[in-house]
Amino acid sequence: MNLDNIRIVLVHTSHPGNIGAVARAMKNMGIGKLSLVAPRQYPDEQANWRAVSAVDVLESAIVTETLEDAIASCQFVVGTSARGRRIPWPLLDPRQCAERIAPATGHGEVAVVFGREDRGLTNDELQLCNLHLNIPTSEDYSSLNLAMAVQVVCYELRMLKVFPGLPTRDAEQWDTPFSNSENMEHFYTHLEETLVDLEFLDPAAPRQLMSRMRRLYSRVRLDAMELNILRGILTQTQKWVTKARKQ
């Protein structure tokens, strides 16, 4: 577990005090990289005040307009989610996520993304993520404060760093680097194009096809060579469709 390769990403945070509390929670656990996607009110004195001795985390924070920009350099992305979405994504608890994140931090940056205080992440935002994390809260009161959620996740990451005792099942040595989220987006665009060319996907009635494809391929975590092969197959498929249409 390389905590220097963890990036906490907050999307559309409303209250600057929460941003400060997040910075403190992170630094308490030895995590320093923070990105803020279009925060409503930032920079702000409240943020600095709640950060206490973690103002340096705020000062080095990166502010972006979109989530895509924030995670562009990350090769593995975890999104936090409440229970009970329409399409049931597999939800991992923070401990399972930490086990999946640990080996990934050996290869490059990993983002852990937290949504709005009141509504979390949208389905579109969750689709940009490889894994979905859910904190198992009580059914009587499931709405966790944003900084508390960050605290719990950062705590699990730190625990795995300090006590790596449990065998991390995902720590297989892999022969090729994993693809980053930018390349995955190019792949999804190419896949969608090809499915339209094949007349398998009707752009007027796409249903849930692309969500299902994203869910599938984000689960597998493609390496660079696999991504090249899949894109090669798509290109070759498009050639044959073009040829058939020419006559």
Place this chain on the structure above:
Amino acid sequence: MNLDNIRIVLVHTSHPGNIGAVARAMKNMGIGKLSLVAPRQYPDEQANWRAVSAVDVLESAIVTETLEDAIASCQFVVGTSARGRRIPWPLLDPRQCAERIAPATGHGEVAVVFGREDRGLTNDELQLCNLHLNIPTSEDYSSLNLAMAVQVVCYELRMLKVFPGLPTRDAEQWDTPFSNSENMEHFYTHLEETLVDLEFLDPAAPRQLMSRMRRLYSRVRLDAMELNILRGILTQTQKWVTKARKQ
């Protein structure tokens, strides 16, 4: 683990806002019993405001003059402590503590005691405790906000209640049954055929293409619907190739 037998005890808390944030953190994790030892400023609007929907926890909180009074009815007491006390107590992390607390909750009330925001618990107070808990914070910034510390400990207690089995729990809820190996073999045959049709795979020099494809799709663990979609794409691809060849 019987969470109804857990009592969170806050000693000499300075800021009423922290008391409210503690109440919320507790209720989020399904813990409802709170005792306050000589809080500096309580009741207070700030406490209610930070408790959000956990005001009931505040309303049922017991206020006492001394720690002895607060823990009088408890048969097991855990005290939280920073590192590096003069007298070296054995310190357990929150996970180890949860494992010690769980069986004790079967017999009666267990107290988890948190000290002052600035100085924690005194040595005299720690001597009233059966066990000492330390959250493994970063050496660069070890001072955790009080409510954050309560959140982490309550989270560990809840995790042990929800997942008493411990480590690998990959049995995530999934909406569709996973495909069996027979169907996966049919898929690989169909995929190979299609790649040959596309002239992407040369049967005379197959190299490692199919091994790579098998490694990829066996890693993802396809469900039945995903498998149907992929086979549908292959069938549609073959149709276009046939059409192109007809002319």
